[in-house]
Amino acid sequence: MQPSILDRYQGLVDLGEIEHDPAQEDIAGRLDALGHQLAVYRLALKSSALGWLFARKAVAPPRGLYVWGEVGRGKTMLMDLFFEAAPQVTKRRVHFHAFMQDVHARIHDWRQKKKHGEVKGDEPVVPVADALADEAVLLCFDEFHVTDIADAMILGRLFSRLFARGVVVVATSNVPPERLYENGLNRALFVPFLGLLAERMEVAQLASRTDFRMEKLGGVKVWHVPADDSARHALESAWRRIAGETGGAPACLRLLGRELKVPKAARGAARFGFHELCEVPLGPADYLAIAEGFHTVIVDGVPQMDEATRNEARRFITLIDTLYDNRVKLLVSAAAEPDALWTGSDGYESFAFARTASRLMEMRSADYMALPHGRPDSAASGDATGLVET
Structure with a gap:
């Protein structure tokens, strides 16, 4: 039994x-x-x-x-x-x-x-x-x-x-x-x-009696520079606090007519590598599914970007905008601080990255971390997974 x-x-x-x-x-x-x-x-x-x-x-x-x-x-x-x-x-x-x-x-x-x-x-x-x-x-x-x-x-x-x-x-x-x-x-x-x-x-x-999720995230550093072994170990420790000792399991989010693979998911949280989010052809609908499906997202290995990685940069901008709008908690290992992630010349990405960097800084604050998951104009918040284990 x-x-x-x-x-x-x-x-x-x-x-x-x-x-x-x-x-x-x-x-x-x-x-x-x-x-x-x-x-x-x-x-x-x-x-x-x-x-x-x-x-x-x-x-x-x-x-x-x-x-x-x-x-x-x-x-x-x-x-x-x-x-x-x-x-x-x-x-x-x-x-x-x-x-x-x-x-x-x-x-x-x-x-x-x-x-x-x-x-x-x-x-x-x-x-x-x-x-x-x-x-x-x-x-x-x-x-x-x-x-x-x-x-x-x-x-x-x-x-x-x-x-x-x-x-x-x-x-x-x-x-x-x-x-x-x-x-x-x-x-x-x-x-x-x-x-x-x-x-x-x-x-x-x-x-x-309490918001157990915030207890698990309390005192956890959310932005790790550089994305080295120390950062990976720190994110792994944070992931274990959130997901439990099992470390979660691969899963997928069902979108219209297709599925979005999630490398690791557990208890309303998900973990991705940068390449799985921004180096493949994902779009706003994919990022919205992630933002609505998970209250916490961990991203490993965010690099610095320039004109040679313009597509990746645009996807990253869209990802952060969507996570921010849905009050998703974000933990990251990155090659640089938010305001130094874009190293290219002036243009759309320079303007958009300035907003992205500002949002990333706000997403590190205690006030942001205390916000309920979900868009402020929606009744949705909190414990969604919306996924199927694979």
Whole structure:
């Protein structure tokens, strides 16, 4: 038998990787209970020879769990433990923003097929929900939040169908359900969705005593010059504090139609080499996925740049702008201080690098490090991973 989530949680406490917290332990127990119910549900689905329609009507799916709490309280860690231990039903874990991007892309694709006579009907949400339900019985969402009216207007229909198909949902969020899409346009049309969540998901607040993430980063030097063995050792030590002694694992972020490889990821943090971020053809969408998916990013080996590495310089500028806008914590080993990274002549890069250097200096400050993850105009912040382990 696999160890329970509570056993895994206690194991991390015993190893000294985390501190014991009663609120976290309570959520771990709730997730364990859901895991047991999922195991029974899985057997019921597996035993039916008549397909999903009869199987899922024969046994009611368990209610999911909506866990909310302030940033850095351990929501991602607990979701990690649950997803790893969840029974072998088809399952998917994804940042909620990325999930909704996927939904809109599927709706667009359905409408294109409708134009060419490849599908019938007038309503794309139901067939899209059916396709999602075929792919996963368990959906785990990091950072469940709603700020976009296009999302808000389809969530009721989408989730009604998902729940009717027997899909079980587990989600983390920084706000309770009643604050989703708060002050949003036409919110009255969104309110029935909240009733659906209350019916199909239990709600639990993770009221931990402190921001454990900031405790792990407290006193950690974030900019190391030069990028030598000493800097690599310092970043490795910082990474172990954040990711735990296992050191994380390779992962990927799902973008529309492709995947972005992440060399190492753990507990809402990611580690890259400069070449993996800026010497390959990545663009704004890739950097946004990283910024929304991880609260902390470590980058090894940032070099000085000039006209010969203009493309790399432009990608680095875009990367830093995106991380800054999303309040991502950044730890770096570099060949020089921020204001000396660009050694080229005057031009666009010189102007843009001046802004980049200013932002990098601000990102080293205690005030910046204390900011919650996520854009200030968004309800998103904190514990996202939005990834699949590879």
